[in-house]
Amino acid sequence: MQNVGRMNRAPITSGNLIWSRRTLNLTPHFTLEEMTFSEVAARLGLDNTPGPTVTANLKLVATFMEKIRTLLCDKPIVVHSGYRSAEVNGAVGGVATSAHCHGLACDFVCPAFGAPVEVALAILKSDIGYDQLILEYGWVHVGLAQEGLLSRREALTKRSPWAAYETGIKA
Ligand SMILES: [Zn+2]
Numbered sequence: 379m380q381n382v383g384r385m386n387r388a389p390i391t392s393g394n395l396i397w398s399r400r401t402l403n404l405t406p407h408f409t410l411e412e413m414t415f416s417e418v419a420a421r422l423g424l425d426n427t428p429g430p431t432v433t434a435n436l437k438l439v440a441t442f443m444e445k446i447r448t449l450l451c452d453k454p455i456v457v458h459s460g461y462r463s464a465e466v467n468g469a470v471g472g473v474a475t476s477a478h479c480h481g482l483a484c485d486f487v488c489p490a491f492g493a494p495v496e497v498a499l500a501i502l503k504s505d506i507g508y509d510q511l512i513l514e515y516g517w518v519h520v521g522l523a524q525e526g527l528l529s530r531r532e533a534l535t536k537r538s539p540w541a542a543y544e545t546g547i548k549a
Pocket residue numbers: 478483484485519520
């Protein structure tokens with residue numbers, strides 16, 4: 379009986395921890411869970427838990443994404459990737475200097491607003507102060523500048539995993 383009791387308690391505790399992480403809203407429409415979820419990390423058992431600096435950065439990104447959501451007529455945004463630990467970034471073939479590793483980037487789509495190119499063009503035409511805006515092959519990447527650095531407001535297009543970056547947002 380004693381063993382059964384112990385075994386019952388452990389999952390409940392870990393369940394609560396998972397629950398609180400999943401439902402921790404960084405801002406009204408973005409949670410810490412969606413900004414740190416990584417399918418690759420889950421599949422390969424890699425750690426993608428953010429430290430305090432990254433968590434603070436993710437809050438900045440979420441606040442930034444609220445501006446983008448407003449720009450996109452308040453349509454729901456689906457986050458593909460936010461924070462990626464160095465391990466996870468390496469596993470997905472990300473650039474070593476990726477803003478994702480600092481929790482300062484977000485890959486997303488907004489199907490109810492339009493295709494990624496339409497989303498990227500809307501952000502390009504806005505006064506939203508991104509550091510990098512990249513139309514990727516199937517989603518949009520936005521990155522913020524690290525603290526103390528000026529935003530470059532750089533817009534690029536990458537048509538495939540193998541393609542070079544082109545300047546501007548190209549359909
Ligand atoms: Zn990205």
